Amino acid sequence: MTLHSTNPEGRKPVIRCAACPIADRAVCSYSTARELSLLEAIKTYRTYLPGDEIQATGETAPQVGSVVEGIVSLSRLMADGRRQMVGLLFPGDFLGRATRETAPYDAIAVGQVTLCQFDRRRFETLLRESPALNRRLLDMTLDELDAAREWMVLLGRKTAREKIASFIALTARRSRAPETPEGLHIALPLTREAMADYLGLTIETVSRQIGALKRDGLIILIDARHLVIPDLDALGAEAGDDVV
Amino acid sequence: MTLHSTNPEGRKPVIRCAACPIADRAVCSYSTARELSLLEAIKTYRTYLPGDEIQATGETAPQVGSVVEGIVSLSRLMADGRRQMVGLLFPGDFLGRATRETAPYDAIAVGQVTLCQFDRRRFETLLRESPALNRRLLDMTLDELDAAREWMVLLGRKTAREKIASFIALTARRSRAPETPEGLHIALPLTREAMADYLGLTIETVSRQIGALKRDGLIILIDARHLVIPDLDALGAEAGDDVV
DNA sequence: CGTGTCCTTGACATGATTCAAGGTACGTGG
DNA sequence: CCACGTACCTTGAATCATGTCAAGGACACG
Incomplete structure (x- = not known):
């Protein structure tokens, strides 16, 4: 067959x-x-x-x-x-x-x-x-x-910024992201709307917080769905998780 | 221990x-x-x-x-x-x-x-x-x-009022509450702080929303930890759940 | 009584949503 | 090949729900 x-x-x-x-x-x-x-x-x-x-x-x-x-x-x-x-x-x-x-x-x-x-x-x-x-x-x-x-x-407890940082860090962990000299290169599997639904946010807030993380140098946006994480630990620190 | x-x-x-x-x-x-x-x-x-x-x-x-x-x-x-x-x-x-x-x-x-x-x-x-x-x-x-x-x-998606209504309705379901002529008589098992931690709120918001449900006649407060639900369906409607 | 815990209420601050507008990328049909 | 439509994304301004800060009340217990 x-x-x-x-x-x-x-x-x-x-x-x-x-x-x-x-x-x-x-x-x-x-x-x-x-x-x-x-x-x-x-x-x-x-x-x-x-x-x-x-x-x-x-x-x-x-x-x-x-x-x-x-x-x-x-x-x-x-x-x-x-x-x-x-x-x-x-x-x-x-x-x-x-x-x-x-x-x-x-x-x-x-x-x-x-x-x-x-x-x-x-x-x-x-x-x-x-x-x-x-x-x-x-x-x-x-x-x-x-x-x-x-x-x-x-x-229940994280801020919008922490939610976005958590999601990006999770994606980096789940998809064996290739490491380049600039950092981990990852593809976001979800649209902004799906991210919003996952994180309990609106798409506008998702978009703004991604923009904020980019401005702060924690991520480098290639396009809306691709980005580079120069320092995963620094991003993880924004996620609000205690060491596990 | x-x-x-x-x-x-x-x-x-x-x-x-x-x-x-x-x-x-x-x-x-x-x-x-x-x-x-x-x-x-x-x-x-x-x-x-x-x-x-x-x-x-x-x-x-x-x-x-x-x-x-x-x-x-x-x-x-x-x-x-x-x-x-x-x-x-x-x-x-x-x-x-x-x-x-x-x-x-x-x-x-x-x-x-x-x-x-x-x-x-x-x-x-x-x-x-x-x-x-x-x-x-x-x-x-x-x-x-x-x-x-x-x-x-x-x-992720409910308002503070819906969260409180959901919690009270859940408590009514979980504890076989005695039915009196005025309605279901239930005891809240948690302090305001524990409710806040369960619902992802602050204790002040919990307290205010309980007050609001009381003012709207959806619950009758006996004391801080005991209340009567005159109409469980009406309370359930405030919880934002679709029929399951 | 005094002290501690739990709860309520008010005034104010703020983070996130809502509403609105526009931009980009991509596929489709003219 | 270009114009158009559509889906997706970004940004700004205003609003609002909830959090924060502060004060005080109710009740139990020693």
Whole structure:
């Protein structure tokens, strides 16, 4: 089945697990070769275009799976249109909840996304028999919980400037940024609007605070979505985190 | 943590699991009688006084366990003294992480607290062999993650008035409040300061918004810590949540 | 009583939002 | 190839919600 459509959205040929780029971080990373072959038998790949809604609030998802490429945002929309992002999934992260049918937030593709998906019920069956999958899922959920709690501190107590500095520092950590003589070169994966929704700000405030960090020499803007961090420690100091 | 021999802080006689008030909600609620007897063999009870630090940020906890009575707050303290609460544990909730040695936040007793504790390493041994415990822990962690994400929406996007209304409505839901002819009668478990830390506000703003809800007839204050909700739906409408 | 903790209220300051305008980059159709 | 539309981003001025600072009240406890 090596048929590609012109549209990048849709099903894709299955990659062998042995060659999977996220094999060391994904939900299957504790699994034995035998278990991998069971997973391999039920997995399908699927790609989404930027802005595609992968799953809507309250919608029953027939599939769960791992993010292989790209970034997925999880966000909650209030009745009057206010939106708050509640999570950002990077490659290796798990999307969907094996033991729940629905999720109380929207999953939206940020940029182009490839997922390695499993039928939810078949995955759940495997889960019931596999301590390795169970344990891995628990560990990943604990990591997500830690990340959510760290974000609660940011949302509840940090200033706009600290929020922006935190986000840029986080991006630098998450994307192995190439180091040049001038500093770390990073690409911002989100639009100003998505950043605002992640940080609990408006897009104007995001724009102004990025401008302020630039004026203060903490970042060097190449264009709206690319920048250089001359001194990551100095930027981190603006983020208001105590040493962890 | 010093162990006082004087009541009420310290070790307590072990209650039989069969008579446990949180048996239906705790981490052991999926377990068979046989497994319960294994847990019973390693459990100890311990009580804490209001304000006691049950576990400090980064401190290695030799014990994990369930909240039996009282409320435990989880909070993060920033270097300059700003504090953000990142979770509230009610009876039945699990404190501590079986697969991690430390936690990045302080656990503090709100009011008097009784815990049913297990030695972390022995608990982990049981966990490795028990699908029921594993599954229950995963489900509870997913619930905590949902709660954390709901709180992110509150912290990032709600107004002070919505935050207060949300908190009072949450308290009404969590504590089976007695219904009187005038409405639901509830006790606020937190001081103004703790509410402020939970909601990402200052204590003055908390106090003013409670006053505003009172003036608008949405709540009737009995004293600073006790109030009546004449119409929970009306209060809920102030909380800014869409129907869930 | 006096002292400490918790809570409330007022006056004022300020950080972030809102409203408004314009700029840049990019793709599409004429 | 250019004009146009659209999405994304920036900037300024005014407003407003919330924080800050300050004072005092209520209550419990020794």
